Amino acid sequence: MCRVVDLRQAVLAKNDEAAQVLRTELTARGTTVVNLLSSPGSGKTALLERELLLARERGVAVAALTADLATENDAVRLARSGVPVKQVLTDGLCHLEAAMLGRHLDGWLPEDTRLLFVENVGNLVCPAGYDLGESLRVVLASVTEGEDKPLKYPTAFGLAQLVVVTKTDIARAVEFDEAAFRANVEQVNPGVEVVLTSARAGEGLGVLLDRALAAGAGTGTHTPVMARREHAYGLGHDHDHDHDEDHEQEYDHEHPHPHVHTVAQTR
Template sequence: MCRVVDLKQAVLAKNDEAARNLRAELTARGTTVVNLLSSPGSGKTALLERELLLARERGVAVAALTADLATENDAVRLARSGVPVKQVLTDGLCHLEAGMLSRHLDGWMPDGTRLLFVENVGNLVCPASYDLGESLRVVLASVTEGEDKPLKYPTAFGLAHLVIVTKTDIAKAVEFDEDAFRAHVQQVNPGVEVVLTSARADEGVGFLLDRALAIGAGATVHAPVMAGRDGGHFDHHHGAHDHDHDHGADHSHDHDHGHVHPRLRADAAATQPR
């Protein structure tokens, strides 16, 4: 009699374990990981550059890892802050994974790093399903992207600990409806905080840094609505807005990408206040 094996769940569990182990390891080292997700062109690199500059001015030991399909443009920009920066080229893969992140941190991240900002690949679909061992998951959306963005990408916004709106200096010009955006965010993730920022106008700069530091100090984090009921773990499944891939038992290749869909862990250990 043949036994049906759910390969998707098998690779999911593999990444879930890697994320759990990485979170525990980095927490023990005193490092808080912030995972930044957004569409391409949202302005997350510009905001992150300002946050890194501010961290350096305050004497906070911080580092940043940025991922793209190609080019090192973002790393060059972030390196202007004077903090340790590493570029990861995914060579076509649309997201980072816990195992990838662990390998790239090995031997690179300086001892004593308090905050590690991970700028994920510009994409609100694939990265939304992957736990990187982060303590804070932030989803960013610019005022130019439309107020219905949260409804179009419910997994990304539904699993966010914090939502940041960028480029608010041009909100009036593009007729951004803030109330509608906030309502749509609350529809998919009730209670999550929405913060307005503009790197160009210096609005909201420093909020992300302060929030990440608070997490490192042991504050609590918003519990996303998509969190499952099994002991506080995320346990979401892919719906109409998510992507499908043909998964094998070990989908890794030359760049150590294990194309998997983990359940995100909502660990209470390193979290932040609302």
């Protein structure tokens, strides 16, 4: 059992080192990384597509990398915005890692990119512990997922620098309790901003883009209590829950190389 915990801590420590190198390199060239985390079906692809279109309209040089276990569906949708888009298929790996991201950006990311949105694998568990060298970490949750989501996934929400609620156009139909959700977010991450959005209705459109630009400028970025308690994003290293023997392989990281596809832009 101890071997599993030690191996996970070693893997995450190595990832943190790679993340800091990547953050330094990208910051030096003027690129801000935004890491988007959510459950599958939260609506983050739909919202991101709208934000990418808005970025183009504003003349902001932006790109997007999206990761999934299978299919190129999200990349095809995002490419409709006309910005550079890359799809990464992880071959079963439930999250992106900093070194992996760095390899996929090498030779692809345009030099003048001001914002890079990374749509992480749909999962609120594994991705939460992996710093990708981002300057802004965003966790999204739809109104259909329940007000207790922040309490069920305290690391994901507790390390967020921005929380985005999606699909608010159907909030009344699903009886979403906004006050309860906000209270639960505040419990795990005091002071973090919660933004209400609807990709369909346009509510909150542009807030994600504005917050990303502010993070790139080094202004107004929330520092979670969890991140202050340890090194940045370090709390994710302390998850020493019991694991069965099969779970050791999850942290072996001898995974096949993810497939990468660059999706043609539509103008």
